Amino acid sequence: MPTTVQESPAKAAPPALSTRHVHAVAACYFVASFAALGLPPYLTRILPELGDSEAKWAGLLYIVPTVFGAIGAPLWGRLADKYGRKRLLLRAQLGLAVSFLFAGWAESLPAFTAALVLQGILGGTFAASNGYLAAALDGRQLSWALTLMQGSARLALVAAPILVGTLSPWVSPHRQYALLAVLPLAAAVMLAALPEPVRADEAAAEGSEPDNTGPNDDANGAPHGAEAPRQAPAPTSLRTLYLLEFSFVLATVVSYPYLIDLVEKRLPGLGSAASGVLFALPHVCYLLLARPVHTAVAHRPRLGAAAGFGCVAVALAGHWGAESPASFVVLRLVLGAGMTLGLVSLSALAADACRGRRPGRMFGSLEFISKAGAVAAGAVAAASNGVWGPAAPVVAGSAVAALTVLASTPTLLRTRWSR
Template sequence: MTKVIYCVLLCHFIAAFAALGMPLFLPMVLPTLDAKIDTDWVGILFILPTFCTAVAAHFGGGFADKYGRRRSLLRSQLGLAIGFALCGLADNLTMFVFGIIIQGTFGGTMVASNSYLSSQIKDAKKLGKSLNNTQISARLALIIAPIGLGWSLSKTNPLNAYLWLFVLPLLAMAITLTLPADHLAKIKTEKGQSPNEAQCTPIQPLSTLYWVFYAQFGFSFAMVVTFPYFSPYMQQYGVTNQAWIGFLYALPHGVYLLFAGKVHLFSEWVNRHHPQCFLWLGFILLSFSAAMHLIFYQAILIVARIVFGMVCCYHALHQALANQIDRRQSGKVFSRFDAMSKWGGVSAGLSASFISSLGWLEVPFLLSMLVSGSTIIALIIHSKFGRQHVIYSITSE
């Protein structure tokens, strides 16, 4: 089982390296297509794959539950490969945009990887750790890809880089083909159940997980809204060293890489009073961090980037999914979970773009603090009153 987990994580890293690395260099790519478009369109193309992934989430989840999780993972890797090939072969903006749309619509390797892991890992605690590890592979890609691609793009045409990256998802496909196939789409029985008994077991309604989806949206929005214009915000206070700005920007991701694999022990201690305490702590830290960014002092800023809340929020949300997921519909669950993350990111990006156009670079941090705080309040209210409603909805079906 350990071999399967590491193979899936390696495949996800390979795909994420390609998918997460190139958007940063769109301003270098578009001039090679003789694309005379406004700079605002660069931002739109930046979020276009994310938007397409969110729109296609329902299709991807249904495909995984109906045809199998490994097959869904292969489909997503093939979608990335075709999207990158189209971008690399593009000789005009229309074809390039079409390639980006294919990449976003038929990609979604995070969802497919998590769905496959849920079909192979039966223990909820171990599944929660594995979901954290897929985020680790994504963070590694976010850190390594810009460095590696930045070096390689200085030596080649940016469009040629897409053709080189097209090979990476195909490599991931080759590895995935060596993994065991899942049969959850066909075999509905749990251990110790006969097929007739399993058919009588009702599928847990997705409404019991809505609070997790909404918390994911709030977390994604509050986190991402501070990202797009972090560099200009630093520069307006006289920080001109781009390497230092890059370090501060990447610091929360680095903290996640350091602690994501060990945080489960601390979370169990925090959750001894209430199963959502660790998630509340994550949003409190995120809100506190956003407020600290407004007190522009170097030492405080470093602390703010360290206590960003990313470790707590991701771990708590993943563990909540692992504890409550009905594995017969894991494709739908993870697709909706990821879609809420994507919608949160798209909404945050558009909000930050509008706010920055007005010259209010401090407002994204205020907005992050407000959304984090309101999400905490909503989660506490749900923990007090939502459980009774969920029990009633299940028993009435």
């Protein structure tokens, strides 16, 4: 085996994907995400058209695609490894288009709910896109591609609700589901021209999986095979990666549902537009800072993750006492820095963990963990808000981030400083 590791750089074929291909995948995910990310905030306007006059089912329906997406992600990942990542990525885009058409045509609440279930089961474009990229890229190339995918998600999260709101005077948010189905269809057409990626190490990985439970927590994000004559660090433990992913999603997403309510209570008269800007500010920070942060933490992702969790903990705790626009802006900027550090570091850790593993299976499981964290965040936010008010969810997120740092410090900070 050692001989195989040292010879692999000479035998490895160049990556099947160019920078142009990576950008195309990220752009396709961006356009396909518009309906999935831009329309759920308008459920309170959609449901009265379907017979739920008080929109009492909005909270539950908001997480229906997430729940069923989590259930389906591991299966689709395994099928991608077996039948081809490009084929399963196309399936995900076409599945979104079909579910959006059904949602836009639905004339009753049960039919609309069934369409959201289909969206969760047939979608999964984020995991499919990551699996596709991981099948041809490695090391820093892959970690940057995953960082770019997160940027696509953040950009869609900021832009999609604005587009939906702009179209609302002419087309109701309900019917926009059918209208926006054209976007994943267009993405599928674009993706059809891309090559089928092939991993150079796939044959070696076919017969065995690395030990996921041992002390595989030392990785610096360097490309696979770099400096092979030296002893290469073992891939990141999946247990560590999944724990950090779940905790980070829970800590950050738990603050989303009631943030606008908190801002409006603390700053009456600020206006809905300004409240929306405060909500979007951390995501804008990611778009601006992702590249320099990736350069800084790609070789020490555990340190970056620790710093990210720490910034998130401090920023969310500060929301409890924020009473002025300036204090909210500062706290949202600190949260944006923490989100950027955390997401970029998690991308680097995922790229490292993918070495020698089947990417479809791993990213499908990672998507399950991420969506499970989002569902848990929604439940915690609803429960804490009902008891202590809209400031409680952000404090809960701060507690999760702080506890993760304290519990994981020995692992997070065990970083290789020399290359």
